[in-house]
Amino acid sequence: QKEVEQNSGPLSVPEGAIASLNCTYSDRGSQSFFWYRQYSGKSPELIMSIYSNGDKEDGRFTAQLNKASQYVSLLIRDSQPSDSATYLCAVTPYNFNKFYFGSGTKLNVKP
Amino acid sequence: NAGVTQTPKFQVLKTGQSMTLQCAQDMNHNSMYWYRQDPGMGLRLIYYSASEGTTDKGEVPNGYNVSRLNKREFSLRLESAAPSQTSVYFCASSEEDTQYFGPGTRLTVL
Numbered sequence: 001q002k003e004v005e006q007n008s009g010p011l012s013v014p015e016g017a018i019a020s021l022n023c024t025y026s027d028r029g030s031q032s033f034f035w036y037r038q039y040s041g042k043s044p045e046l047i048m049s050i051y052s053n054g055d056k057e058d059g060r061f062t063a064q065l066n067k068a069s070q071y072v073s074l075l076i077r078d079s080q081p082s083d084s085a086t087y088l089c090a091v092t093p094y095n096f097n098k099f100y101f102g103s104g105t106k107l108n109v110k111p
Numbered sequence: 112n113a114g115v116t117q118t119p120k121f122q123v124l125k126t127g128q129s130m131t132l133q134c135a136q137d138m139n140h141n142s143m144y145w146y147r148q149d150p151g152m153g154l155r156l157i158y159y160s161a162s163e164g165t166t167d168k169g170e171v172p173n174g175y176n177v178s179r180l181n182k183r184e185f186s187l188r189l190e191s192a193a194p195s196q197t198s199v200y201f202c203a204s205s206e207e208d209t210q211y212f213g214p215g216t217r218l219t220v221l
Contacts, residue, residue: 101155
C-alpha cells in the first residue's frame with residue numbers, strides 16, 4: 001500500500017485564483033508533514049511544514065492538517081504563473097529518518 | 112555555502128557497467144539520503160544515513176550500495192547497472208525535519 005497519495009493532476013487554475021492541493025497518508029504514526037515544490041528539471045524545495053492539526057499560513061500559502069482523517073492540504077492564494085510546478089507531499093515519523101513522498105500534483109496557473 | 116552538491120550531472124551507462132554517484136554537503140547535517148525519481152512515481156528512498164558510520168535501507172535498495180565516507184559525503188554505487196535503474200537520482204541532507212536536495216544526477220542505462 002502506497003504511503004502517501006496525491007492526485008497527479010494536472011490541476012489548472014486561472015491567475016489570481018486559489019489552488020487547492022490534497023494529500024492523504026496511510027501511517028497513523030506520521031508526525032510531520034511537508035509540501036515541496038519542484039519545477040521541471042529541478043530539485044524539490046521545501047515550501048511548508050506542519051506538525052499539528054489546523055492551519056498554518058506563510059504568505060500566500062496555507063497548509064492544513066487533519067490527523068484524524070489522515071489528510072493534509074496546501075492552499076495557494078492569488079495563484080501566479082510562477083507557481084506552475086509539481087507539488088510533492090511528504091510525511092515522516094517522529095525520528096525524521098524516513099521521508100515518504102507522494103507522486104506529486106502538477107499545477108498549471110494560466111495567465 | 113554550496114549546500115548539497117552531486118556529481119556527475121548526467122551519465123550514460125551500458126547494462127552491466129558500474130558507477131558511483133557522489134554527494135557532499137557543507138551544512139554539517141547528520142542525516143543524508145539517496146532518492147530516485149521516476150515519471151509519475153514521486154521520490155522513492157533508496158538508502159539513508161542517520162549519522163556518520165550508519166546506513167539503512169529505504170523503500171527500493173535492491174541493486175544499490177552506499178557508503179557514508181564521513182559527515183560530509185554519502186555515495187551511491189551501482190555494481191551492475193540495469194535499464195530499470197534509469198532514473199533521476201537526488202541526494203539530500205537534513206537536520207531534523209528540513210531536507211535540502213542536491214541538483215540531481217540524470218542516469219540512463221542502455
